[in-house]
Structure formats: C-alpha cells, structure tokens
Amino acid sequence: MSDAKGLTRQQMCDRLAMEFEDGWIVNLGIGIPTLCSNYDFGDRQIIFHSENGVVGYGPLTAPGKEDLHLVNAGGQHVTMNPGSAIVHHADAFGMIRSGRIDVTVLGAYEVAENGDFANWKMAGQKGGGIGGAMDLAACAKHVFVAMEQTTRRGAPRLVERCAIPVTAKGAVDLVVTNYGLFEITPDGMALKEIAPGISVDEVKATVGCYLIVPAEVPPVRMRG
Amino acid sequence: MPKSKIYPSFDVAVADIPDNVTIGFGGFAVVGQPVNLYGALAKQGAKGLICVSNGTRGGSTLPEDAPTMEWLIKNDQVVKVVCAFTAPTRASQRLVFSEYYESGRIDAELVPQGTLAERMRAAGAGIPAFYTPAAVGTELAEGRETRVFNGRQYLLEEALPLDYAFVRAYQADSFGNLRFRRSQRNFNPIMAMAAKVTIVEVEEDILPPGAIDPDDVHLSGIFVHRLVKVPPAPEGWWPMRPAEVAARNAELAKAQGDAR
Numbered sequence: 367m368s369d370a371k372g373l374t375r376q377q378m379c380d381r382l383a384m385e386f387e388d389g390w391i392v393n394l395g396i397g398i399p400t401l402c403s404n405y406d407f408g409d410r411q412i413i414f415h416s417e418n419g420v421v422g423y424g425p426l427t428a429p430g431k432e433d434l435h436l437v438n439a440g441g442q443h444v445t446m447n448p449g450s451a452i453v454h455h456a457d458a459f460g461m462i463r464s465g466r467i468d469v470t471v472l473g474a475y476e477v478a479e480n481g482d483f484a485n486w487k488m489a490g491q492k493g494g495g496i497g498g499a500m501d502l503a504a505c506a507k508h509v510f511v512a513m514e515q516t517t518r519r520g521a522p523r524l525v526e527r528c529a530i531p532v533t534a535k536g537a538v539d540l541v542v543t544n545y546g547l548f549e550i551t552p553d554g555m556a557l558k559e560i561a562p563g564i565s566v567d568e569v570k571a572t573v574g575c576y577l578i579v580p581a582e583v584p585p586v587r588m589r590g
Numbered sequence: 591m592p593k594s595k596i597y598p599s600f601d602v603a604v605a606d607i608p609d610n611v612t613i614g615f616g617g618f619a620v621v622g623q624p625v626n627l628y629g630a631l632a633k634q635g636a637k638g639l640i641c642v643s644n645g646t647r648g649g650s651t652l653p654e655d656a657p658t659m660e661w662l663i664k665n666d667q668v669v670k671v672v673c674a675f676t677a678p679t680r681a682s683q684r685l686v687f688s689e690y691y692e693s694g695r696i697d698a699e700l701v702p703q704g705t706l707a708e709r710m711r712a713a714g715a716g717i718p719a720f721y722t723p724a725a726v727g728t729e730l731a732e733g734r735e736t737r738v739f740n741g742r743q744y745l746l747e748e749a750l751p752l753d754y755a756f757v758r759a760y761q762a763d764s765f766g767n768l769r770f771r772r773s774q775r776n777f778n779p780i781m782a783m784a785a786k787v788t789i790v791e792v793e794e795d796i797l798p799p800g801a802i803d804p805d806d807v808h809l810s811g812i813f814v815h816r817l818v819k820v821p822p823a824p825e826g827w828w829p830m831r832p833a834e835v836a837a838r839n840a841e842l843a844k845a846q847g848d849a850r
Binding site: 396397416417418419420429430432433434435436437438439440441443446452453454455456458459462463487488491492493494495496497498499500501504505531532533534535 | 677829
C-alpha cells in the first residue's frame with residue numbers, strides 16, 4: 367500500500383457498496399474492488415456478475431472447501447447463491463455490452479477530471495492487461511473506481527488528463543480513495559466526502575487537477 | 591460408421607497438428623484450462639503457432655510444473671498470441687511470455703476480453719465482422735474503422751476463426767456432446783464453435799449416446815472432433831486446491847535448491 371493514511375481498502379469498498387441499489391447487477395474488478403462483496407447489504411438483493419459467466423456468486427469459500435470448477439473473474443474460489451446461473455463467456459459479455467450491468471467497480475492507475483481513466487497499461491510497459499475492463503467501462507450504467515490516492519512514489523492518481531493510455535473516455539462517475547470520495551461532475555472533479563484524519567489541504571496537495579470543494583465537506587460515511 | 595471421436599491418449603489426439611496453425615486454448619483462471627493438451631502439444635513440437643487464449647499462463651492456482659502456454663513459448667513453438675492479457679497484472683509478477691515479447695521473439699495482439707469472445711463466437715456463427723462499443727476512444731482503436739449507430743460510436747471487429755480448439759469439459763458422450771461444470775464453460779464452447787477441429791480433455795468416463803439428456807447438452811457434438819479421457823493423477827493433470835498448489839510449489843522450490 368502506497369499510503370496507510372485515511373481509509374482502509376475495506377472501508378473504501380464499503381463506501382462504494384453503500385451506493386448499490388436493491389436489485390442491481392454488479393461486476394467487481396480484480397484487486398481492491400473485490401472487497402465490495404464483503405459489505406453487508408441487509409435486505410438489498412445484489413447480484414454479482416463475473417466475466418467468466420458466473421451470475422449470482424456469493425462469498426469466498428473457506429480453505430479446503432473450494433469447488434475447483436468455480437471461480438470469479440479474479441480467479442478466487444467463490445460460492446453460488448440460490449438462483450445463480452452459469453453462462454459462457456460470449457453471453458457474459460453480451461450482458462455487459464447490452465447494458466445489463468448496473469455498476470462496475472474497477473481499480474485504476476489514473477482517473478481524469480473528465481471521467482477518462484486508465485487501468486490496463488502501466489507507463490513504459492509493452493503489452494497490457496485489459497481483461498474485461500474496456501467492455502465494462504464502455505457499457506456499464508455506472509463506473510466506480512477504487513484506488514489509492516497516490517502512487518507508491520506519491521504522484522497523484524486523480525489528474526487533469528490521463529498520461530497513460532485510457533481504458534475508456536468519460537466513463538467514471540465516482541471514485542473512492544483512502545483520502546475520500548470524489549464525484550466526476552460536468553464541472554470537473556468534486557470532493558464529496560473526506561476520510562477521517564485527512565485535511566482538505568492534504569487532499570488538494572495530492573491531486574493533479576482542480577478540485578471542487580464545498581464549504582463543508584462531510585466525513586466519509588461508514589458502515590453501521 | 592464414421593470414425594470414432596474417442597482417442598486413446600493426448601499424444602495421439604495432437605499427433606497430426608501441423609506447423610503454422612491457429613489454436614484456441616479455453617479456460618479461465620485455470621478452470622476449464624486444457625492443461626493436459628498443453629503438455630501433449632509441447633511434446634509434439636508443432637511450430638509457428640498462433641495461440642489464442644485469455645492470457646499466456648492461466649491463474650495462480652496451477653503449480654509451477656503444470657503445463658501451460660509457457661511450455662510452448664519456451665519451446666519456441668509460438669510466433670504470436672492473441673489475448674486479453676499480454677502483461678502481468680501486478681508489478682511483482684513476471685511472465686515467461688514477457689521476456690519473449692519484450693525481446694521481439696513473439697508478436698502479440700491485445701484484445702478486450704468481450705471482443706475476444708465475440709470474435710470467436712462470430713467465427714462460429716458464420717458472421718465475418720461486427721461493431722462493438724468496447725475500446726472506442728482508446729489506443730486500440732487508433733486508425734481503425736468506426737461507425738456511428740443511434741448516435742454512438744462503435745469499432746469494427748473481425749471474426750477470429752481457429753484451426754484447432756483445445757478445451758476441457760466435465761462430461762462427454764461418444765458423439766462429442768459436452769457438458770461443462772460451473773465456471774468451466776467460459777471460453778470453451780465458443781472456441782469449439784470457431785474451430786475446424788476441436789480436441790477435448792474430458793474429466794468423467796466418456797458416456798454412451800443418450801446418457802446426457804439432450805436438454806442438458808451445453809455444446810453439440812457437431813463442434814467436437816476428438817475426445818480424450820483425463821487419466822488419474824499423476825499421469826493426468828487435475829485441478830488442485832490453493833493449499834495443495836502452495837505445498838507443491840514449496841516442494842519444487844526445495845528440490846531445485848537441493849539440486850544446486
């Protein structure tokens with residue numbers, strides 16, 4: 367982790383999971399976003415969709431209890447909730463491209479103030495790891511990003527324009543970092559909520575774009 | 591009577607594969623990956639291969655000594671890969687493929703995963719090309735044909751036909767009708783439909799016709815040509831639990847240390 371300040375990764379994902387509405391079909395990217403499935407949704411029914419065709423998967427399996435024929439898109443052994451279905455890859459992506467996915471939560475290297483984001487190719491890298499991210503980013507109804515506020519070297523990840531190749535243009539709605547919750551608005555990047563122990567000045571000092579900051583910034587909503 | 595689709599071994603099933611063909615390898619994060627067929631093809635030695643798969647290795651739940659596309663790459667059998675991942679997803683990870691790609695010994699075509707699946711589905715459905723919204727506005731779309739439908743921009747993608755598909759299935763009957771189990775299905779039926787010749791490693795004993803209810807067939811035997819029953823371990827490769835993989839890798843590392 368580049369910076370232990372502010373929210374934990376679980377708290378970041380909990381905050382995004384609070385936005386999921388009853389009945390939503392949700393696709394979680396590998397890495398930090400997978401933690402969204404740990405959130406207690408209470409009465410809300412959330413259907414987790416995975417690129418490899420698992421629709422309706424449940425919690426991770428306990429060690430020794432794995433079904434060796436069943437993984438989610440991150441290759442983690444999962445369980446299946448009652449009412450689950452299996453489809454093949456082309457159908458799983460048919461669900462994505464035809465707009466059936468209400469929200470995808472993805473990791474990213476950079477998010478720009480216009481909603482562009484980059485998550486498939488690191489600077490200077492030959493090749494890349496796209497996976498399902500370009501299909502999801504282009505077609506999900508909402509695109510949320512969960513990532514650290516800065517790189518390991520302290521460079522901003524919230525930027526004016528992406529410096530590395532983008533995954534999709536103008537796609538991102540909402541970003542959570544360990545420093546707070548940010549919304550991409552028609553006017554640019556807005557700070558919506560701030561992590562405990564982090565000041566507005568610290569947030570401003572760690573972004574690479576103009577930040578819209580309301581007079582009062584509420585703390586990040588926590589679970590429970 | 592047509593020739594039986596049941597082959598006695600993986601070696602026999604891949605024996606006639608010539609050089610310079612395109613092969614699709616099914617599987618996603620190890621599940622449904624044709625691990626035994628990778629091993630047989632590495633032994634067989636066909637060269638000039640274009641390999642189509644989600645990635646160049648598979649998931650982390652394979653022990654270090656399990657056959658993967660990396661065996662074919664190290665054997666200099668591969669000239670090009672067509673994948674949704676052509677770089678590691680973590681900075682700490684190293685892929686055998688990357689060494690060959692970075693030094694220019696292997697070419698690569700990086701394709702968004704849904705586009706990869708649909709290009710093969712199209713090939714299997716007799717459709718030469720289609721438009722998709724994925725990758726519009728990205729580096730991958732530069733210089734390529736796009737078209738606007740209903741006010742939205744789409745990218746033209748061409749079908750991806752295969753000469754061979756290597757797949758793994760749970761059950762088969764002697765006609766080649768297949769059933770997959772859980773997330774084993776993934777790319778497997780699509781690759782089979784896109785291929786001229788589909789070779790299947792089958793987990794359960796190959797069943798007589800009628801043993802799989804027609805309503806339960808996931809892939810018609812029309813798309814399937816060769817079946818091989820996976821023998822018990824250690825002769826055949828079977829999926830392992832993460833803890834078993836870790837133990838196996840530790841054993842391998844120790845053996846390597848002792849050898850030094």
